[in-house]
Amino acid sequence: MLTCSILIFPAVHQSPSEILTRPEQSVQISCSHSKTDYWQMLWYQRPPGDTAMKLIRYLYMKDPTVERPFQKHFSLSGDLSGNTQKNSSLVIRNAEQNLNAVYYCAAREARQRKSSLIATKTLIEPL
DSSP states (O other), X not given: OOOOOOOOOOOOEEEOSOOOOOTTOOEEEEEEEOOTTOOEEEEEEEOTTOOSOEEEEEEETTEEEEOGGGTTXXXXXXXXXXXXXXXXXXXXXSOOXXXXXXXXXXXXXXXXXXXXXXXXXXXXXXX
């Protein structure tokens, strides 16, 4: 028996498709999608010759979070709240050669809002 899963993802638009800049300049990459219940955008970096993508930052509603190694050169803005098109921008400040990479934006459905509640699960032994 063959089981298949079909996943439908929102179309994510990222621009510009290519950027050339001089050292120490800043660049901005924009990302948008129209899926109103996808309140999280994630930004990834894939350096040349590397197969792994590194999470740079993510935006939940209006709350940006940055991974520690990327705090110096990257900032994030956007508003993913409401029932309108979602937009986010990644800014790379003071460009350096070691920041040469492919950058990706991804959208994700937020299944639950951030909460300070602690969830517990009780395990029941089988009879």
